[in-house]
Amino acid sequence: MRFAPSLLVLSVPLAHAIPQLSQDSASVSAEYANDDTFEKAVLDVTNLYRRQHNASQLAWNESLVEYAKDWSEDCEFKHSGGPSGENLASGYPNVTASIEAWGNERDDYDFDKGEFASKTGHFTQLVWRNTSTVGCARTECNGSQKGGKGDAPGWYVVCEYYPTGNVIGQFTDNVLEQLPDDKVPSASDAPTTTGVPSATATPQGMASGTKTNMVTLFGAVLLGALWV
């Protein structure tokens, strides 16, 4: 499967992705200050959403971390255009709140239709069943403020997902409804590596030889790419 990046830029409102900066910006969350705490917080909150949607738990992927770090350090609040799935958030008081902003888009997602939408794209990537690894980085950009860098306000969180999600035509297989609480496995019981079987994971468009859209969403801008 080859991947060809292309550039289809649509604008999406900024407001939901960039919250008001915390008044108490002097105290830095340990989730941002400490690498281990950051990683644990990402995995804990991401994998809770994933277990709730019957997806395997993600493993930490250092090569995705390196990629995310390179991108977050530029402090540009836009998609990197890279090969993996990507979610961005900036200006949240901690990484848990950043990821919850993505996960809570599920309230607007239509599980029966199973379609990509810009307002639910972070959520669908987060719980996408065929994704098995994640790597994230954070940079205190303080964008658009005195002494800051770039346009990403406060702390900029960049998460990369591999294999990538949000593949058009595969939403109903990959984004499942939320399980009742008593059916959600504990972190120690849930699998960490299974995804959907590859037979059902083949993009419909590939089988017929036509192009299939693959869309990844990032904070404020929507980029598209094509599977060829």
Ligand SMILES: *[C@@H]1O[C@H](CO)[C@@H](O)[C@H](O)[C@H]1NC(C)=O
């Ligand atoms: C970012 O801004 C906050 C509050 O305005 C400040 O405490 C912090 O030192 C700044 N960080 C950097 C890296 O400039």
Ligand SMILES: *[C@@H]1O[C@H](CO)[C@@H](O)[C@H](O)[C@H]1NC(C)=O
């Ligand atoms: C989760 O998905 C698997 C298939 O991958 C299925 O067998 C199982 O019944 C599902 N679990 C629940 C609680 O629906």
Ligand SMILES: *[C@@H]1O[C@H](CO)[C@@H](O)[C@H](O)[C@H]1NC(C)=O
């Ligand atoms: C980690 O991500 C890279 C892409 O950056 C991918 O090539 C590699 O297979 C991933 N590792 C695992 C264990 O999936």
Ligand SMILES: *[C@@H]1O[C@H](CO)[C@@H](O)[C@H](O)[C@H]1NC(C)=O
């Ligand atoms: C993260 O920030 C949110 C919103 O301010 C706050 O409610 C929550 O307690 C914080 N969580 C942690 C772990 O710091």
Ligand SMILES: *[C@@H]1O[C@H](CO)[C@@H](O)[C@H](O)[C@H]1NC(C)=O
């Ligand atoms: C699902 O993940 C596997 C790797 O685990 C990858 O080879 C395959 O291309 C993915 N399927 C799709 C449609 O992205």
